Amino acid sequence: MNSPVHLVGRVGTTLRAVATHEPGGATTSEVARTAGLSRPTVHRLLTSMLEEGLTDRTREGRWLLGPELYLLGTSAATRYDVTELAHSVVRHLAIATGESAFFSARRGNETVCLLREDGSHPIRSHVLHEGIRFPLGVASAGLVILAHLPDPEVEDHLARARLEDTYGELHASDRVRERIAQTRVSGYALNPGLLVAGSWGMGAAVFDEDGRPAWALSITGIEHRFSEDRRAELGTLLLDSAHRLTGDVGRRRDRARTRTPRSRA
Template structure:
């Protein structure tokens, strides 16, 4: 062993502890506003409760997580929020999408949603409502759905390479159930038309149109969608909404392209 080199087993143990702590931090973050209890975190991480408790204490000391005194559930802490705010301009698609979403909601009067991919699911990052008095509530901020379920999720799925998207759809088939045949038809239509349409598949009468937001290499960073009641989704109005969605998605994509030159197309 070289002078000053640490024993290999020490490095392995330290790396494992860091990896476990970061995994727990990610789980806490994905717990949403309701937070997660110790037992839930232990089950999700496949770690023993004492190990999870010890790691959470360390994360708590660093202000990365905090425990609600009333519910005993864990949430992201103030230091995690601070670090996320520093990263928002480079990595936060919401940071770059908000202006366009507000503009769309104001122009259309309908609900505008931002959806991002998350493993075999999609997550609704933001929901901005227009001033039309009758709204659809099929998708709310923080909702997590299987891939392809909803206009934004379908737009993301359609933007993936066909073999990858088909494999993803096969994996979520048990979660989608009887919706699967219709979803496969909607996916084929989205690929052909360049935008996704959800004609009330999840909630009857609640329609949505979605357009993917691409990274420079073509992979979907997320999707913008407009949700409205069925009688506001006439064919003529759909064309106007799709044009507006493409306009804002392209503007967001241009801002994302400036963040990481290495992802630009050659």
């Protein structure tokens, strides 16, 4: 991981590292490892942010995101939060497929899982959970978002991220490019057990008002439930659901633009 050199970058990296360990929290050493920063630097940052309410700490000394972040997030939700729109779509995917369904958001060069809804199938994949982050190109949500970006952005990301260093040779740039090409043909991404053997996933992109891939819907389950015939059916369902959610997002923003402030008497 390339560690940021400026203070704001290190604060952001540290907070994102803490977020990956929610809700159980993490020790200072665990946060430092995740952030790619030295332990003394992370301890200073966490302690300073504790005073501002940006972090919190349990009696056992484990770090958590702080209450001030919740308040700030609530204020920003009207502009950025589309999970309210996504809830019904994710629930429908879980019911219709029987698999675990997810909604993830792009944040820079990562995806963050925001929603999870388990289906009726008794054997479930636990690769994804709310709050987990992956680089673009990893897991079906990150792959489908990366596949819908322009080639120069794809190549820049692959050169910087070096996914194989963390996720193994199956995530080497050439292998990711192959999966991107397949995704661009089918419209949906397939993760054939690349993170955990036997745990398969599929994803479809949801677009913002500028036609950029900003979110993704995905499903995960065990390998035998993703036969070739069923993948075609699941892919169609994912793409239809993503198209519906893209439309819902666009309509909500159109309504927001047409609202005019009340004139003052």
